[in-house]
Amino acid sequence: MRFDLITLFPDMCAALREHGVSGRAHQRGLWTLHAWNPRDFTHDAHRTVDDRPFGGGPGMVMMAEPLALAVQAIRADRLQAGVDSPDQVAPVVLLSPAGQVHHQAQARGWAGGTGAILVCGRYEGIDQRFIDHYVDQQVSLGDFVLSGGELAALVLIDSVVRLLPGVLHDAESAEQDSFNPALTGLLDSPHYTRPEVWRDQVVPETLLSGHHARIQAWRRQQSLHLTQAERPDLVEQARAAGGLSRQDEACLDALDKAR
Incomplete structure (x- = not known):
């Protein structure tokens, strides 16, 4: 199983990759987590990933193009690694208050797959055109708002990884x-x-x-x-x-x- 995280703060992935049950499983190769910074897919000197919203209003909005290029690069990398196939690609999942609330049954369903591409928003939101064109599913942790999608993504991943065969020392623990x-x-x-x-x-x-x-x-x-x-x-x-x-x-x- 492989998760790909699109995030402006890739260092946050260390919490799962290096510590605890999920960290040990990652070291054993039972699952992998790759972080992709949308700033690496910009073409200006300032590596700009956000801009003011049309129509005015507070905050900034993440731009569609860096996120789209990141998704395309991830899909190519997963395909080359043999994780995905041309007929079966990983879903693009946006952590969002508009999404379906994550629950245990959903985690068990994910545990039977090959992972996902998780998009972590920041600022006031993400350009809706990227969501309409690329996002397959939106997921929420509940009726509250975080500063970004990273914590929600890590929670989602942990809920899935601990259900993978061989991750827990005693398999009956998850039962x-x-x-x-x-x-x-x-x-x-x-x-x-x-x-x-x-x-x-x-x-x-x-x-x-x-x-x-x-x-x-x-x-x-x-x-x-x-x-x-x-x-x-x-x-x-x-x-x-x-x-x-x-x-x-x-x-x-x-x-x-x-x-």
Whole structure:
């Protein structure tokens, strides 16, 4: 898998390429990240990538031509590297508040592909003509605005990379992630580690029992309780999809009665 990032700040890629789980996987060649600065595709002495917006208004707008040339160079490079083929090219994805909100199911879908070309905007925005001609998909992290698309792109990449085979030391870790189909899209249960007593607070007895069936049932119950308390919309989604068992519904009913 290969991601190509079009960004004015290529050094930000080091956060994923050199550190943590994603960094180790990058060093092992399980995925790659290439950064492309649109300033390298300009033709003036000042390497200009932005200009004032037509119609007036605050801020500056990123120009279409440097971004378009960057996309063309990336596509040629991916094709030469054998990552893409003439019949199957990487999608161009713009990190934008106008995009579909990224979620775990989408990350799992991306994990089955070969990556993408991610465009990181800056300033007031990007010339709409570039978006209309080159962008295949827009993605958002939520209803808020960042100073640029880099942080959003790195978050998106990390959510995908950790799902690739061999990236996590224990493959079952991803199966227990919040929003995972293995949890019917619910939140993960609470976790505990040593010591057994910390500042007079003890680990739940069930987790110390060694009884796997009881532990599994406890974790499911806690997952239901936590999700109902913090994200009841996820419970409703699981119910609508037929993902809640009779035991799940009984647990939720008892929780409602206890309030």
